[in-house]
Amino acid sequence: MPSSTFSGTVSSPKLSVAVDMGNPFLNLTVDGFLKIGAVGVTKSLVEDTYKAIDKGSVSKSTIEHALKKMCKEGVYWGSVAGVYVGTEYGIERIRGTRDWKNAMLAGAATGAVISAATNKGKDKVVIDAIMGGALATASQFLNNHYFY
Numbered sequence: 001m002p003s004s005t006f007s008g009t010v011s012s013p014k015l016s017v018a019v020d021m022g023n024p025f026l027n028l029t030v031d032g033f034l035k036i037g038a039v040g041v042t043k044s045l046v047e048d049t050y051k052a053i054d055k056g057s058v059s060k061s062t063i064e065h066a067l068k069k070m071c072k073e074g075v076y077w078g079s080v081a082g083v084y085v086g087t088e089y090g091i092e093r094i095r096g097t098r099d100w101k102n103a104m105l106a107g108a109a110t111g112a113v114i115s116a117a118t119n120k121g122k123d124k125v126v127i128d129a130i131m132g133g134a135l136a137t138a139s140q141f142l143n144n145h146y147f148y
Helices: 024-055 060-095 100-117 122-146
Strands: none
Touching: 024 060, 060 100, 060 122, 100 122
């Protein structure tokens, strides 16, 4: 009796870009900006593509709006990542250790700085600092537990 089998391997594509700025702090910050900025651009692209498909038409103004939004999202997400990665690296250098506390402090500082830059008020800055610290700490725990 004939039989057939199917096997395959799924692996994620990896693309690494190395920018050597001559300083580890700058290297990590730029790397974080580029990688997470690309995530922001992709997020915006997917959202706008869905809207265009749902609407059923594409115009020049729709494309222009999508490109502007992609740039804004990429810069925003990249800036947040750059601030976070740079802050975490600085805290790691000061403390001399790499652990969840660095992520918590860097997340809180990043949340506070980004929130303060948008002028949303003192209460929002505190809330965003707490949220940033909590998310960064949770991310650190998940990465250390599941991926190492």
